[in-house]
Amino acid sequence: MFMTTYKIQLLAAAMLFLFPLSGKGEDISTVSIEKNGEVIEETALPAPVSPETLIPKKVQKESSLQEENEGIRQALLDYFGDTSYDKSLMSYAAVMEDLNGDGKDEALVLLESPYTDREGKPALLIFTPSDNGWQMTQELTGVSTPLMVFKRDKNDKDTGFRPLYMFSTDETGAVSLLRLTPREDLYPLAVNGEPVELKDKTLKKKKGKAFFCSEDRKKEPVRWFTLGNQEKTD
Known part of the structure; x- marks a missing residue:
């Protein structure tokens, strides 16, 4: 009895040492240690890390377009026109970015729907401009946000579409960074993203944009x- 209680106290002390309480008002989770139905020790664990806190400082945080782009809307309706999907259950947010350096913005569209979501994660549709409007070039499912696009380095001789970087959080709350490097302008599946070490010092020097953040510098949320027929409220 004495030995069991002593071990539990040591475990609780070790957890408090490894995960000290924060005085900044963080949201924390509580873990109770019970014996024979009685709580004998209670410890606090840190709140899960938000991926947005891991965005490099030189990367500009963006949310999404604040006004609906009728061309993008029509392109989505055309793309899903032959399906029996209930369009009122399909919501999207969009950003514009020149991914391939040709001077023309592509449209990156995040789509939420019961038809395209995978494991609770939305799909990403990439549209390129054409003489006949927006042309859908690729659909990626199970995408996590924020989604980062870095500027090309001066010594980078690669042409074509730039890699996409996305944060992924597993069931334990651990956050990882995945790189989607395109081949012949086609990105791999999100699940096949290449892991990137978050402690890589070169990441701190990267410049670019992080899209679909909870809010941008103007405090504007993802719209x-x-x-x-109706706009989805946040």
Whole structure:
């Protein structure tokens, strides 16, 4: 009895040493240690890390377009026009970025729907401009946000689409960074992203943009629009 209690006290002390309480008002989770139905020790663990806190300082945080782009909306309706999907259950947010350096912005569209979500994660549709409007070039499912695009380095001789970087959080709350490097302008599946070491010092020097952040520098949130008739509220 004495030995069991002593071991539990040591475990609790070790957890408090490894995960000290923060005085900054963080949201923390509590873990109770019970014996024979009685709580004999209670410890606090740190809150899960938000991926947005891991964005390099030189990367500009962006949310999404604040006004609906009718061309993008029509392109989505055309793309799903032959399906029986209930459009009122399909919501999207969009950003514009020149991914391939040709001087023309591509449209990156984050789509939430019961038809395209994978494991609770939305799909990413990439549209390129054409003489006939927006042309859908690729659909990636199970995408995590924020989504980062870095500027090309001066010595980077690669052409074509730039890699996409996305944060992924597993069931334990651990956050990892994945790189999607395109081949012939096509990105690999999100699940096949190449892991990137978050402690890599070169990341700190990267410049670029992080899209679909909870809010941008103007405190504007991600704005969602439905393919039905009403705007989705946050």
